[in-house]
Amino acid sequence: MSSKGDALKEKIILETESQVAILGERGANTRVILEKVGTANSGAVQYHFGSKNALVEAVWAYRSKVVNEYCAAYMAAMKSSVANQELSLSHLVSAVLAPHAYVIRHALPESYYAAFVCKNGGFAPGASERDVDYPWYGPLHDCWQAIDERLAASLPESILQQRRRAALHYTGNAWLMIEQRCCELARRFPSETQLVVSQLQDFVIRLSNCVSASLLREDFTPLSANIAESLERAAEALGEPDWFIGSAGDYGH
Template sequence: MSTTPRAAGTRLALIETAERLYAERGVHGVSLREIGAAAGQRNTGAVRYHFGSKEALLTAVFTHRMTEADAERRRLLAEADAEGRGDSPDALVAAFVLPLAKLLGDADRPTWYVRFLVRATADQEVGAAVRYGQGSTWTAGAEELERRVLKLLMRLPESLRYERWRLLISFTVHALADREAQLATGDADLTPRDQFVGHVLSLGAAMLRAD
């Protein structure tokens, strides 16, 4: 397959268009042909040509956004380790929340990734496209974070440890997705960004501390 600048630009347009349409309409609410057309491609098989399948396209969206985010997550964990707080609830929640929060846009620059994340990971049929523990370059930080969170929760029965981790993920991602949607609609009653993120961080840390 060609790796020319033009081909790279086409792939990026398809990835970002898929992200937006999947976020707005769900993974099963839009066809590969519609994604290609919305990305300005006259060839109805453009997505299959560049990615091969829907799952590969979904993986490309995750990789596009999460490679940098996961690197930031690893950096935050290393920084916390250097300061002797690498296993504290506050540091662990910050390592999860902040890289995702950085992906949020604003009223003048809407984004769709966190809403895409909610839609895609809620669909069991496409869940294989993003799985921690697969050894991919964009989940290493998340895998390490999960290990530390479960170790922190050793005081709980095993089944509750995993449930608490899943609840933290769900709370965080849905809170950020709601914020992203509100930004996209120009909601003027939003709390300031730093205050909102601080609120999510505090509530997330409380979830890890609670019995």
């Protein structure tokens, strides 16, 4: 694929992300998306992605590879700073939430990632078989599995499901609010990058503690202050994200 072709595919992916975030998948119109990216080729979606559904999956793939790379880097940074590498539930929850902050950080000043995730039920584990479709989906999948095992060992199934639903609903709404706030800050103070980064890091820590406390009230261990260092160490290890510009036929490569 030529760099010109990749550039067009990336524009289509990003415009689709914003359209789905605002209008939902049903409301997003491929004709409008192509008009927005400035191409007169009405068959560009079919040519590059195969279908509208595959295009929406391409948005997931575009972000998902980076999300999992950051998740793995963050887990490694946390384990190196925690005694005996014993991670609490709060650590695991933060490992699921922290990649969202990393993506938003690198999508500013106009980020639609959290809204896209919420519109597609992405905060709920098992929403799709993406861990099978994408070989790089392992780190996030492993975190969800570890969270489920930790909760199942402590809570009856009925209580677990009730608390989990409430936590997911709260988490989605909270991410929408912080994404909007960070977009506003990035637009108003374009040179104050660290201000936005600090907001995102603080939010990850506070939200992780809040979600963990609501899930496992009887055995809640708050995150320590050095988690902020782990967040930044993981971001420094990855640097600028290497976004995945794939098509319907090459998610698994």
